[in-house]
Amino acid sequence: MSDTTTERTDWRALWETGDLARFCFVSLGILLHATNETMVATVMPAMVGEISGVELVGWSLAIYELGAIVAGAAAGRLVSYVPLRSNMAFAAVIYALGALICATAPSMPVFLAGRLVEGLGGGALVSLAFVSVERLFPPRIWPQLFGIMSAVWGVAAFSGPLLGAVLTEALSWRWAFGIFTGGGAAMALASYIVLNAPAATTRRSEAASLPPFPYAVLAVLACSIVLIAVAGVDIQPVRSSLLVAAGLLGLAAFFAIDARNPGSRLFPSRLFDWRTPLGAGMTMVAALSVATCSFTVYGPLLLTTLHDVPILTTGYIIAAESISWSIMSIIVANAPPHRERAIIVTGALMIAGGVAGFAYSVPAGATWLVLACAVLQGGGFGIAWPFVTRLIVAAAKEEERTIASSAVPTMQRIGYAIGAAVTGIIANVMGFGSGLSRETAAPVATWVFLAFVPLALVGCVAAVRIAAGMRVNRALPG
Structure with missing residues (x-):
């Protein structure tokens, strides 16, 4: 003993x-x-x-x-x-x-x-x-x-x-x-x-x-995000479109260069291959990270400008999202393996529901509904993220599992950076490029959330692909 x-x-x-x-x-x-x-x-x-x-x-x-x-x-x-x-x-x-x-x-x-x-x-x-x-x-x-x-x-x-x-x-x-x-x-x-x-x-x-430091790949990433962000500062159709296109091409180059440098790579191989649990999982992480930046960046500003919501109240709402994330993570921590598929899909749907809900509740000024959407979004991350992370690491090649474990938070941060840059473009196109007022904030309050609903749905589809892959793997003998 x-x-x-x-x-x-x-x-x-x-x-x-x-x-x-x-x-x-x-x-x-x-x-x-x-x-x-x-x-x-x-x-x-x-x-x-x-x-x-x-x-x-x-x-x-x-x-x-x-x-x-x-x-x-x-x-x-x-x-x-x-x-x-x-x-x-x-x-x-x-x-x-x-x-x-x-x-x-x-x-x-x-x-x-x-x-x-x-x-x-x-x-x-x-x-x-x-x-x-x-x-x-x-x-x-x-x-x-x-x-x-x-x-x-x-x-x-x-x-x-x-x-x-x-x-x-x-x-x-x-x-x-x-x-x-x-x-x-x-x-x-x-x-x-x-x-x-x-x-x-x-x-x-x-x-x-030590492996070589990835100077080139990080420089390409930095330039790509900056190009996208610059596109939204002074909106001009041709110039802004070209900058966004250049930024997206730069992001593609970033992932391509990273894949060709195994000695210093930041991400595992087959990164966005939906035929694998790892690829579907990383797609879900990327899509939902980009799609959920809007409230963090613009939520308090819009609520205060449009509805005179006190700053302290907006602080409680954002804090509630974090609390929901932590509590839901604890609740599902010991869920049995056969529940993981349903939990991942449910989490993705909760996140998408939160994004779509903000598109109505923030313009309407329904504080209780804004709070509910924040809790829904945070709770969705809380229940899905631990299992998606575990799945990604488990699905990676044995020699790439260390890379895979650090790739999830890295992808999440990249998603936040890209999402914030794109959110800025949308907000400026819809009115903030002309200054801050109730009149300019009204259309921003709808479109800065609604524009990301399709991307949130991409995250939901990726979650379903993950669940389908888990079902197949468990059905295989041996």
């Missing part, structure tokens, strides 16, 4: 050795990044009212996610060349600098420059937090630590909108970013006190064996 007590995590011992304090510290990077990521939506109405630039609102999320994607890919490799502690301190300084630029921005273009810098620092902090677990803690407690990090992310996603709303109403939207300036600076200074273990202050010896 095995001694199960040796497998338990001794939290008291971890605290006495300082390991628990170090873990709480590295998790702060996740908290800073995720809270800032979700906070910006609720400060947007006040910010646009002061510095204008409503035609650039879609960039606020797109450029933040773009910075996070690039920095997240880089940070995991840099720890082999530069000690973990130095990386963490530098990333925190970059994050604080970005927050400071945002807090003091006199115009929307300067604010967006700050968001890019923030995204670079925040994306690096998240990547380094996961690297820290692998380098600083014993393998036997990794599952518990990763579970706590997921909980930290959920708390941050919930608290970000509320924090932004409270600070905006009590003080100013600038203070919302000012707090993160202080947090990033404090984390940079504390890195040299808390991260004092040898594993955090030395470089890896096997740096020469």
Whole structure:
């Protein structure tokens, strides 16, 4: 009979050795990044009212996610060349600098420059937090630590909108970013006190064996997203169409180049092949990530402009989406395997229903219905995402499973960046290109959601394909 007590995590011992304090510290990077990521939506109405630039609102999320994607890919490799502690301190300084630029921005273009810098620092902090677990803690407690990090992310996603709303109403939207300036600076200074273990202050010896960094593929991705976003700033039919076409071609080139570089690829092979569970799953992730950006980017701004909904109320609504995601994930966590097909399809339908519901509830100003749609959308992600992720990883080739596990959040971030850029184009075409007012906001409130319903349905069809593939696989003998 095995001694199960040796497998338990001794939290008291971890605290006495300082390991628990170090873990709480590295998790702060996740908290800073995720809270800032979700906070910006609720400060947007006040910010646009002061510095204008409503035609650039879609960039606020797109450029933040773009910075996070690039920095997240880089940070995991840099720890082999530069000690973990130095990386963490530098990333925190970059994050604080970005927050400071945002807090003091006199115009929307300067604010967006700050968001890019923030995204670079925040994306690096998240990547380094996961690297820290692998380098600083014993393998036997990794599952518990990763579970706590997921909980930290959920708390941050919930608290970000509320924090932004409270600070905006009590003080100013600038203070919302000012707090993160202080947090990033404090984390940079504390890195040299808390991260004092040898594993955090030395470089890896096997740096020469690292795969090459994917400079070219990330540069193509960045250019593609920027081209799409630029197309919506000053709407001109020919120019904007050409920029969108160039951006879409760039995205196709991004995936093609990535597939041809097995030594440094970001995604597994047969990425969008609907004949495989992996391809259908990644299609579902991509389609639904793009389709669900509209409310995060424009929801609070539209509700405040059209219906005078208080900023704090919009913060509660966005927070409710995050809470729904977390609660539904917990509810279905132990679902039996034969229920997974139905859960994935149900989740996709819930997400699509939320997107379509926003197209009616936001223009109508029915706050309770907006809340219901937010809960529906968040709950759909909560029940579907864990099973889709597991399916994608399980369906990948054995040598590509590590890549597949990181590909899901990477695809999700790319989807958010593209979705935010496209949302900006739609909003400006429908009226925000002429400025912010009740008259210009009315058509935006419908089309910024309705335009993504077809893409949400693509996600539903991909979910059905996944379910059909699971049924076939279980029916096969052996």
